[in-house]
Amino acid sequence: MSVIIYGPAGCGKTKNAEKLRAYFKCEKIVDGATFADFNKSKNYLYLTNEPVPEKYLADMKNGLLRRVISFKAAMLQIK
Secondary structure, rough: OOOEOOOOOOOOOOOOHHHHHHHOOEEEEEEEOHHHHHOOOEEEEEEEOOOHHHHHHHHHHOOOOOOEEEEHHHHHOOO
């Protein structure tokens, strides 16, 4: 299952991409991705600085969309 890590430019997503990829057991890193690139059926780690689209926000708040994670939250998981 794919994972999207989002956060502002310069926060450390690319610098920590390999650690994140290994933790989430993804096959490939897609840096500079957009939410339009997101493919749930592939096992990729997508890194984006786009804001989370409205259609994802409700699912995230309800715990239904667990694979869209802020960079800050992701880093707390891997430490």
